[in-house]
């Protein structure tokens with residue numbers, strides 16, 4: 001394989017491989033999607049290469065032998081067709097999981113990207129890839145999902161790459177597409193001198209060279225994949241899901257990693273509604289990392305008892321036991337701000353999705369975070385699952401941003417879409433509430449207050465300026481004639497609630513939230529339902545478009561949980577060798593100077 005460079009836009013490319021050891025059942029695609037999202041919000045494009053669900057390939061092979069017995073080449077070619085089915089299915093499931101959290105994703109089978117192999121149909125070797133097809137998909141998506149282990153073959157049609165062949169697929173894509181990294185996500189946090197299941201005291205490697213890796217990683221990494229990585233000089237990382245650390249396999253002498261006890265964080269979760277329930281599900285999926293305090297709800301009677309999670313309507317009980325981290329998802333402005341300020345000043349890290357509290361109490365919360373020496377993260381407060389604050393932070397390191405325009409309220413966009421389809425306004429509002437998009441008082445969405453809060457936070461992030469959201473001019477959807485929205489749609493126009501802010505030459509900031517009709521070719525016109533879109537203009541005139549789901553349980557919970565995991569990694573793996581240095585490693589956060 002000859003390494004070649006392919007740049008899908010300016011974004012660094014990362015190849016992640018999800019093996020059967022981390023895809024035990026359908027529920028594991030959530031965590032895998034979360035792992036992809038973690039890289040996407042760092043501004044990376046991701047190629048996710050997936051194995052079949054655990055046990056599926058064995059079941060398929062057993063099924064094949066039951067029907068066809070054992071045989072030689074024609075039989076092997078038929079068995080290869082059967083064996084790859086698990087990976088094809090897995091790729092589609094991964095695409096669905098990413099779609100649920102709003103990561104724009106293409107899923108392609110080998111014949112759609114010219115992924116070719118030669119040799120034995122059950123143990124073939126990869127030889128070609130249509131890099132332009134890959135590049136096209138990554139141009140209009142954040143992620144591409146491909147099935148590992150299988151490829152097309154000039155003679156046999158479809159073949160497989162031998163056991164563990166998904167590792168080979170991942171290395172091949174990294175080599176062919178010039179990826180910055182290929183990360184094999186396993187059920188262990190790296191390569192150990194011995195299988196840690198057999199020897200719990202075995203030492204983990206921080207780095208080791210390809211030949212040593214081939215010797216010690218039998219059963220963990222496909223030997224053909226290590227050989228291919230060595231030939232193409234691709235650095236492989238072997239890591240656990242959610243971990244920052246990894247064993248790096250490269251041209252370096254073997255080096256052992258220091259022992260790292262797993263750090264468990266005590267989490268206080270305040271609010272368990274549309275977003276909180278999603279975050280709680282994520283927290284419960286990692287009992288190895290989190291202890292959860294009784295969760296604050298208004299009404300404990302409506303909560304099921306007897307499970308591992310306890311609920312309380314007493315704030316003191318929810319905050320008891322000196323939690324490391326407070327996750328505020330109650331909504332409102334002043335009360336949550338008071339709670340967060342107190343938690344921060346007492347040294348508790350805080351994660352919130354609350355733009356109303358953040359926009360109105362930004363300086364107080366910032367000061368409290370500095371006083372407490374802790375982190376305040378609020379990625380989900382703007383854009384839901386769209387990593388717009390992270391992108392602004394990255395752009396700040398390369399000249400900054402001078403203008404932001406966006407559809408930044410999912411409910412308003414959903415309502416305008418429904419009006420365009422001829423639905424009555426009140427019914428559309430009820431539907432947005434049912435879907436978990438709307439604020440507790442949907443007037444915040446309808447009248448532009450929520451978008452103004454978000455603009456205020458964007459202005460802080462982009463221009464470092466304080467603008468009171470109350471001072472931002474806003475149009476209300478309630479003043480728009482529904483018939484005008486429908487007839488505009490019939491004429492090819494789209495009504496949008498658009499938030500815009502701009503840094504003028506004299507340093508003044510202009511900001512407004514307007515509802516207006518835009519032509520179909522306008523970059524924001526295509527936002528559908530609860531989608532958010534942003535166009536960021538850099539100081540050098542460059543434009544950066546961002547897309548994502550701006551509201552709803554799973555996209556928002558993904559952003560909140562990503563902030564939580566960043567804090568966990570920061571505390572438990574402060575010295576981890578994590579990611580390319582060029583990619584900022586933290587979510588928008590206020591840190592002690």
Ligand SMILES: NC(=O)c1ccc[n+]([C@@H]2O[C@H](COP(=O)([O-])OP(=O)(O)OC[C@H]3O[C@@H](n4cnc5c(N)ncnc54)[C@H](O)[C@@H]3O)[C@@H](O)[C@H]2O)c1
Nearest residue numbers: 271272273274275297298329330331353354436551552556
């Ligand atoms: N829903 C979304 O799509 C979305 C997206 C981004 C950000 N947000 C923000 O996330 C936060 C939560 O939103 P949500 O949609 O989950 O709201 P929600 O109304 O569905 O959930 C809030 C929960 O907190 C509880 N709660 C509120 N005050 C409480 C109190 N004093 N004591 C006990 N429980 C209390 C409520 O009963 C409710 O169950 C809000 O700040 C919202 O603006 C929501």
Ligand SMILES: N[C@@H](CCO)C(=O)O
Nearest residue numbers: 409410411437439551
């Ligand atoms: N109500 C908000 C939630 C996401 O911030 C919206 O619809 O955009």
